[in-house]
Amino acid sequence: MLVYPDVRAAVAFLEAAFGFSERVRIGDAHRSQMRVGADGAVVVADDGGDRRAPSPDGYSHEIKLRVDDVDVAFARALEAGAVVHQEPVTHPYGERACVVEDPGGHRWELTRTVRDVDPAEWGGTVVAPW
Structure with a gap:
């Protein structure tokens, strides 16, 4: 699961940049399940609760x-x-x-x-x- 401050913008980027395709949308801006290639998947989630998107001071x-x-x-x-x-x-x-x-x-x-x-x-x- 990758956390983003704007799930809809993340979905649009991942589709345009890498050719991922959205399969399941959960709420308007909460979560999306995306297909990657023939058998991969990525879940994109909002940064609510204790989930945090990356910050500019480094990467994990x-x-x-x-x-x-x-x-x-x-x-x-x-x-x-x-x-x-x-x-x-x-x-x-x-x-x-x-x-x-x-x-x-x-x-x-x-x-x-x-x-x-x-x-x-x-x-x-x-x-x-x-």
């Missing part, structure tokens, strides 16, 4: 969103009003990624695997195989 999480094309997804997010934290870049560990922030302060890493890389090549250690 970054949501990793797998996309087909990082550059296309990045452009779409910017067009919808996202703020750039990291331009698209291809990392030595085989991921092409960027980081954007939505109007509610949530950070999203848009990412795609461009090649499989042995973790030893970039300083990682395999602890257990997938």
